[in-house]
Amino acid sequence: MAQYARSSAVAVIRLCNPPLNALSLAVLQALEDGLKKADADPSVKAVMICGENRKFSAGADIRGFSSPKRHEGALGPIVSLIESSEKPVVAAIEGVALGGGLEVALGCHYRIAHVKAQMGLPEVTIGLLPGAEGTQRLPRLIGLPAALDMITTGKHIPATEALKLGLVDEIVEENTIEAAIRLANKVIGQPLGPRRLSLKPIPRLPNMEAFLREALVKVKKQARGCLAPELCFQAVRAAAERPFAEGVRRERELFQVLLTSGQARALQYAFFAERAVRRWDTPSGASWSSAAPQPVRKAAVIGLGTMGRGIVTSLVKANIPLVALEQDLEYLNKGRKAVMLLLEREAMKMERGAQALDFHNPARLQFTVDFDLLHDVDLVIEAVFENMALKKEIFHKLSKICKPGALLCTNTSALNIDEIASATSCPQQVIGTHFFSPAHVMRLLEIIYGRHTSPTAIATAMQLAKALKKVGVVVGNCFGFVGNRMMFPYVQQAVFLLEEGSRPEAVDQVLEDFGFKLGPFRMSDLAGLDVGWRSRKDQGLTGPSLPAGTPARQRQGQRYSPLPDLLCEQGRFGQKTGKGWYQYERAGGRTATPDPWLHSFLSHYRDTHHIKTRFIDQEEILERCLFSLINEGFAILAEGIASGPEHLDVIYINGYGWPKHRGGPMFYASTVGLPRVLAKLQKYSEVHPDVPGLRPSAFLKKLVAAGNPPIKEWMSYLSQQSSKL
């Protein structure tokens, strides 16, 4: 748990808890023992603390926070013990020093870091605050503005920036341990008072009050209902306003509030869920543990519309040489211009700028209309618009032109992977890679295997997600896959609520108050209403192929709302046309304002169809939208389309703006309680028997009958499945 050794007069304490030396209670005990041993040994003149395997520490063991043991006071006293040592203590930071790990380093009298090390206090991202006096020491070391920024955002900073901020005393490119031992020997006998952060005053700001006021407004705005950032702020404010010991007391109180909060549980669940989905498997037995990815040395993207441009940008940022293909020169030039603009912007955001991206080099990024140039690529991502015939034509061509073994990916958001693969002679190499817009920003990559997709293809797509710094989630093939399939009943309920008397702004408000970045109507306006309209026309739900005499508000005996189709017929496609569910300042404008035209259009529509309007309260809006989405999630799990609830949650958090502090839809259902979700669905389903999305799924009923088991046991109620959580 921690090794104790000697390098002449320097005692070396090495934290050991692979892979990242998380601070479990055992590690902390061993650290304390080591410090006491060094203190008691008169031949020890200085101490050096480092971590096993060139990693300092990723902080407190997050799994430990859900245990009933008391641990809130476990680390703070040890950090104080380090600081009060009469022998100089040097931290040798390699790899990561995060959370409690950095707090240990802050207790040390000197900090030396490897140039590639990363530091941060990311507790806020798991619903906590740095509870081992970090909120009190960091502002004393690097000043209030920088400390507040690090603590309320949880960002990791590289060693070079840490040096500029004064967080570390020195950075080294070679052996950090040797450099730290040298430093420890050098400072033996020097006064330690000035190195004890708890004794330092906070550097004053010209107008502390105004700074804190403005900072709080910013923190609250960014938090969007998440509690931890504001409590982090309060702890740092205590550092600015109170003596050290009082600040520590305040930090402990606030830490305790967060530790027992539902939000912390949700965020910690989300942390492990994101890691659990990396261990993918399929019902046919393919698995991450046995499938090896193939290398992607060169890739191609077909189609330079909005999605294709973002995908190209992502691949260039990941340093993958690339061919970008369009159907003709006009589209190619338009696409090239847009891609270059995106890349210029990305380069400006990066530390080493455009040089690092190297996108002006045709050997790294080539634009073409010539399909034959795809003959030597390892992977192709097709990103043309959602049309099965067009996609099949392209895949047929690809299977003839590409080299054997090349991975053929389709960026479809709903279409059948098997049908696309049927156009090729190599269906085992065909896979869905569903990116989310904007593709160079959004973290989610939904990876869809078809009936014939090989384990190697899945492993390669997962490897690609990692290279693109995205979260890959492997799911099965069905209409809309996981994300959009769960979205359909949610959006459908939102539209039905309008028919029954609500307004877009009222529905959006409820869901945005819940924590979504955008409510369903603002989101549809952003995505473009025409996208769904085209899909509904292709499905024969609207448009010229609709059989004459079809009732306006029914399709195949089920309730249907033609409202979105009617808006599209009016040319209201959302932001792009300046009008949709809202009105905008101009076509392409982003500021949504309620539209009186839409309100009277809705009244007229309700009159035409003799719909009695009623007042719909917030609870009904929230429950009908969310529970129908969750209900679809249970159906997806029962069908084996996803191998666990964590997959659905990771998809929703990273691709659909679901508030992370609520843990994802399935985790949320577990916190509401499955009996309650079931009872509400039953109630709404009785009122709306023609809406299948409200009919409780058999799996949900089974779990309720089984006594509402915890989320990690759900899958065991389906034959043979086990949870990865």
Ligand SMILES: CCCCCCCC/C=C\C=C\CC(=O)SCCNC(=O)CCNC(=O)[C@H](O)C(C)(C)COP(=O)(O)OP(=O)(O)OC[C@H]1O[C@@H](n2cnc3c(N)ncnc32)[C@H](O)[C@@H]1OP(=O)(O)O
């Ligand atoms: C019982 C607890 C006693 C402690 C008492 C403390 C008392 C309170 C006082 C202080 C409170 C301090 C609060 C904290 O320190 S909270 C922790 C803050 N740290 C973090 O949030 C960092 C979390 N880790 C990461 O962000 C990443 O792991 C990173 C370090 C960036 C590395 O990323 P990557 O290279 O992608 O590796 P993985 O994420 O896959 O990690 C590898 C496995 O390690 C597990 N892991 C990582 N960090 C922790 C951790 N802090 N605790 C437990 N486990 C951790 C991770 O889950 C991976 O394992 P697996 O694949 O099995 O899930």
